[in-house]
Amino acid sequence: MMIQCTKALLEKLGIKGDELVTPEGHEHFPNSFMAWHANFVSINRRKAIILMNNETRYPVVIYRPVKKDFSNARGLILEAITEVLRIEGVSQTIINAYIHKAGEISFSKTANRSMVAKLNNTVREIEFMSEYLNEDTKIQKYISLLAGRQIQKINDSDEYGYPVEKMLNCLGAVYELDNDKCIPVLDHERYQLKIQIDLGSHDVWRRVTVPSTFSFRHLHNIIQTVFDWQNYHLHEFTVDMEGNKPIKIIMDDHPETLEFLDHGEFDILQERFVSLEEIFSKHNKVIYEYDFGDSWYHHITLEKTERSHDFRATYLDGNGERPPEDVGGLFGYEEYLEVIVNENDPRNKEMMIWAESQKERKLNSEQINNRLTRVFHKYYYSPHFI
Structure with a gap:
């Protein structure tokens, strides 16, 4: 699995130029699906690592990482991707197959301006949804469910879609390529x-x-x-x-x-x-x-x-x-039921009109x-x- 990092993230990871691999060869599926762009940013004055899958634009967020997390970045990234896919209802068999197919994590520079622009847009969307960032946990489960369901321009050929839908389709396709059979992605x-x-x-x-x-x-x-x-x-x-x-x-x-x-x-x-x-x-x-x-x-x-x-x-x-909204609790509800069935009640007509917008x-x-x-x-x- 290739993590293509911005300069800011590479500095936090302490990775030098001679430790980086070339990003070439990950431009097209299925290799593009095994690569993620990543940035190190501040959101609400808190640090975060934002990952975006190259092929699908599906996001994963690691919030408030501390020093020891950067030394264990490979393990934390795999854990975050695995947990978010589980929350999406993806079969554990499919998740395991993807992690195995992607292989050991390596780090690279960002690919090109187009991918960086998409990554920056993902960061802006996460900032806009920041109320879903949980201060008490590193792996942010629920912001991915929301951000992954925002319509996006998926690639440079003007294809628009939902990142989560493409993510699920790609997971199924990769499993089928390696196993020569199709199983439900969601389980x-x-x-x-x-x-x-x-x-x-x-x-x-x-x-x-x-x-x-x-x-x-x-x-x-x-x-x-x-x-x-x-x-x-x-x-x-x-x-x-x-x-x-x-x-x-x-x-x-x-x-x-x-x-x-x-x-x-x-x-x-x-x-x-x-x-x-x-x-x-x-x-x-x-x-x-x-x-x-x-x-x-x-x-x-x-x-x-x-x-x-x-x-x-x-x-x-x-x-x-x-019961209608604002009817006055159980007592008011019982009174309402008595009034609407009694056409002789002087409140009947007014109550019926009021109820139309409340019931x-x-x-x-x-x-x-x-x-x-x-x-x-x-x-x-x-x-x-x-």
Whole structure:
């Protein structure tokens, strides 16, 4: 595997000119797929190594490396690429085959201005997405999932596409070249979850399947999508820990979010950095609260675990219509239900008009699953059925 480094990174690695290999011979597939361009940059006043695959433009980020990491750069780079591909749901067999095919890491200078320009663009995109950089870990798992799904000019022939799609295609092609057979590139664990709103006698729930490597930020987007919530209130996840402090998985570290949290009572985690497998591998129930005023509690139950070759969230089925936004909690919801069925109630007409913009829309399974393809990005409520 060739790592083609900028001058700044070569200096940090302490690699001299006579230790570099020639970059020639890595211009075309499959050799181009075994090469990565890399830079050493500052993001949010923190140092980072940004890698970009030459063939696919797929990025991998190593954040806040320390001195000993540069002496073990080969091992850290391999670990980072391996872990990010695993988070993408890639089969361990495929990952191993790629690492074996790429071979031992060697270092080289950057190839040309075109590749450096693409690398610089990747760095700018990572800077723009810096909220997904986790201060507590070197290998940044979730920023790659987001950056890899930004449309890019893949090569110099005006071919545009998504880096993750080309990455998966190339992984499959390289495996087939060496093994003379085709196997699924994606092979990962996924969870079947039932998500039920606590509404007393009203039976309102949705069932979904979700890759285990998704984060709780992704799960938040999924819940908002399948219940057609409008996502303009605060939310959090809670995990009860028998014999230990409960875990609060929160939106972010904004002061308004943290103001009322008791760090002595709860262990606090941030949802965009916590994978489902970290929690559901040990616990089969999680509570999601949406809107701290109305307090809609969603009980999330792990029903089963299965293997899958499809890396996406899928809506399976559900029952019941969720309460309207801002209806006033369970008491307000019961009052709302009484008013809308009673045409003689003087509030009926006004309530019906108000509810049109607040209640759940009638989306079919195809529409919901189409919207679920966007869970990697921030959730935006759209008035259109797309």
